[in-house]
Amino acid sequence: MNLFTQSIYSGLTSGAVYALLAMGLVIAFRTTRVVNLAHGESYAVGGLSIALLQQAGVPMLLALVAGIVLGMVFLWGMDRVLLRPRASWPVPSLILITLGLAFLTRGVLLVAAGVDPLSFPRLVAGPPLRWAGGILPRQALVLIGVSIVAAIAVAVFLGRTRFGRQLRATAEHPDAAQLMGVNVNATRAVAFLLAGGLGALAAALLVPLVPVDFQTGLGMTLRGFIAAALAGMVPGAAVFCGFILGLFEAFVTSYGGALASDPVVFVVLIVAALWRSRSIRFEGRARA
Amino acid sequence: MKARARAITLLAALLGLASPWFGIPGWTLSVATVAAFTALALIGLNLVFGVLGMLAFGQAAFVALPGYVAGMLELLGAPTLAAMLAGVVVTVVVAAVVARIFVQLPGTYFAVGTLGFSFVIEGLARAFPEWTGGASGLVFASGRDIGPMAWYALATSALALGLLAWHFTVRTARDRRFRTVRHDELAAAVVGIDVARVKVGMFTLASGFCAVAGIGLAYYVGVLVPEGAGVNRSLEYVGTLLLGGAGSMLGPIVGAALVQWLFVVAGYGKQFELLLYGAAFLGAVLYARHGLVGLAAPLWRRAVSDRTGHGERADGFGRRAPELGDPALADARLQGLPAARGAAGGSGEALSVVDVSKNFGGVQALRSVSFSVRYGEIFALVGPNGAGKSTLFNVISGVEPPSAGQVLLDGERIDGLPIHRRAPRIGRAFQVARLVPGLSVLDNVVTRLDQIAPDMPEAARRGAALRQLRQFGLEGLAADDVAVLAAGQHKLIDLARAAVGSPRLVLLDEPAVGLTAAELDHLRRLLLELRDSGCAVVVVEHNIAFVSSVADRGVVLDGGALIAAGDFSSIIREPRVLEAYFGVLS
């Protein structure tokens, strides 16, 4: 096996997931200015519920749909019940709320699904593909493809539709947007439904290859955030940065060892955060 | 009065100290020792998270780091005490560096940055097993010999010292400063607080608490594992503090004791532990912003208040009800302020804006704007929406640097100075008053004096602030919490804060917005008084009727450029001005 090729394949596979997560994180961030630390839980909720439903004998397709819907409802519900009624709270308090929800979700998932990692059968059967000395499961190819298609679809949605423009208006100035006739609440709802759907979709495609357990969520949130931060919280760039992060992580693991991966990736995060934040002061309140 | 509160406090402390012998299941001496050290670390977290509101999500790194440093030095043959000391020192130095880097980050990025730091330390501890013991953990053998009682005594004494240090850190004047930073960084900078320095200082100090606690934990527990520096542990600390009560003195102790005890008791509850913990965390964030201590505060108030009804306010900071100062004490002192000298002269050019331009990306918000403001005049800045008034205001007060041009005050360039260094000479009031709720009106005003007259004793500062309030007719509100007052009153208080300490220049952003007719009259009198005291007053205002009644001179901005300048009553009649205004309005 060729390590270089394999690193590319593995990197693209995890990168596709980070891209989907980062995109959802950014969309929700743009409507609320809150970094949602429970974002990755949509991945865990989606993945674990699909696995549990499948184990309970629910047909695969139904389980998949149910899992994705659960992921969507999860984040939408968080916004509707926890964040939206507290829109006047300071941003740090809202971030703490999302962190609290992440903890609670982890506890619920532990009780519901147990400690062991769960998985479910692949959607695409057949032997893995062997190209250029690397091995790529067919499922992973589908994952990468879906992630790119989803990225393009979301980009078109944001750029060419009324909702997209409303979302950007809301992100710029919620009060002004409301005055201009944008239904801010509906915009938020769609943003969180979309974010949860993308997270659960990532799980639906990756979990057959990489099992999920109750504590996968936080790691996914952090990975998604790194990609989003690198991208400066711009949805299109987030997809690109998700793939870059996946590849970077894979190559660090391949050539630096598994032990190097966390420190290196997070040093990159810190540098990226510094680089990106030079222009942001006073939490965007500079216009006062 | 106070004796009763003291007696009850002392009794509670003694009961707490003796609690491991009460036979409470699971609350053993060793659990109490760990809880005491953990509480000490949480006091550190409380300083940054509870007091300054910084989302420090990586504090476990500063608890584990000193232990690792000390343990590695011991392996190299260093004597135990020297290794411990080195561990603390190295940690504090690292924290100072980290703080300097991270403090530039806005809240969200600060949170994820500190989280990342925690990951890095955990990862490094895992990656170099030959030095750190890797995942098996670094085992400390030397600490076990002094016996459980000695450890308990050590842990509780360290905690007691930590509480004292906390008390000293957040005493009155600093408490005001910290609350202002926490509530509103821009307002803090405008009253003269060096926000970055306060944050760096606090973060470094906090790491000292964590480091001492971490050394204790490492040697007492006897093993240090990478997870001890990690994200989960860091977030666990945040959760524990929130549960106990963030921002309050006792929050860390209540939280640490409860959580450590629950770990033992609920540890047998297996998989429900995490669920309960998550629910408690979320519940605290949503419904008990001041944790268990906050919930218990009313009981405490009732317990300590005696028949005369004088109780200490148990808002966690141990602050007393505000004492009013003595204006007489302040008079002599205030005259010595550097800012006061210029204002007393009250003549000549105060502010000069020379060819100032400002670009945001491709948008030109200001195009070489020039004008000057004299002492003893009210100068109006008017123009339609989007004309660049706010940008110009921000450039003068230091929120935005100009892209080109100069800003001078008394002939001295100030455009390179950070906001807080302009504060002694420039007072600024905001369109929506940026006061700190939870502080009294007097405290809000004193905050500015804390910064610009740090050498004055507290009583004199309070006196000066009170005199300012009296001048503004607000003396009756001095002791009230600003949170209970109306918006109109807020604006006048904000103005009083901007004017206290005789700044040479006062900047007012739409002072008339939202005021009643009576309040407008009051405001007009105040502005004229301010002018007559020799101060230069710059007003941005939409209410042309109001501004016409006070302004001496002014400029009109449109599309980022000056379209008129001079005597105010004449410039607003110029055709170009009318066109700019009514063209937009119609």
Added chain:
Amino acid sequence: MDMRRLLGLVVGVAVVSASGMTGSHAADPINIGMIAPTTGVMATVGQRQLATAQWWESDVNAKGGIKGRPVKLIHCNDEANPEKAVSCVRDLLARGSVLLINSSVTGPIRATMPLIRNGPVMVTPSPNVMPEASSYVFQTSPSDMDLTRTLVEYLHRSKVDSIGVIAATDASGELGVNTVRTLLPASAIRFNLARIDLRATDASIQLAQVAKSDVRLIYSTYSGGGAATVVKSFNNLGLEQPLVVSYANLSDQFIALIRNDMPQRLLGLGLKGVAPELLTDPAERERVAYFARAWQQARGEAIDQLNLNALTLVDTIEAILRNGPDTADPAAVKAWLERTPIRSFQTLRFSAQNHIGMNETHAAILEYKGGRWVPAAPVQ
């Protein structure tokens, strides 16, 4: 004014505290402290062992206890976390445990060892723990080195001279790496090594690193539920070599985790008792059969490696309590264990020089076939 009342209360508190301190008197049951991770990444290791010890507790008590006294097992969940394990030992000792069982994993076990420098005796089944003969710790499995010798013997028998090794980044992985680096070159076996974070969810890069074309077998030293990740990625990559999993993973719970991702040949490095046909002594076979029947009756499931690990622990404890000296004298217990063979399903022998009860003769390479572990045929 309040001072007198205050003083009275302080005295009261002191009296209450003092009475609390003197309140311990001999309890009737024999307290045995047990540390086992029943949550967290090592839960698969701890839960089964705890259940076995609990079976033993009720089995012994149903037969009238030991010397007329019931046995009481006190469990403490350390979550495989060294810090918690240390608290567990402190807690278990405070609650009057006369002997300790430590079914946790390498790091936590090592962290607890300094706490019992003066006893009581602690038994542990982790092959990665090699207690000093001067300590009060007794290890009831073969050492990691012994187990790896068993693997080497199998490789020689199969004429395999090149393997891939996956080790965790945790304590067991550190030891595993040292063992293969010492033993394999000396046995003329080449190896590629890659390490994986216990919390990682994908091992394809690590497998790509070690599964070169001339590699005819992959050995995962990784124990606990996390090793399912290795098996999953092994399947994702469609690798065809036999995969050897280590000691603690010869469990039903682990098989359940990987049932959808079975490699073509799943081998395991375990005790001969797991495949009783390998035992030569009829008495030893009988002991396994008895336990298997009782376990089947009690729990409705077949026994696995983890049951047997726990069985060696409780058999050692029972032997001490029935035949050994009074546990109040830990030094005497230690000396007794060092000269007395323990009859379990395989006989354990400790000595004054060696606190490891088994060696490579107790272990074998097994293969999972038809729902059970059987002696493995050589690699083709």
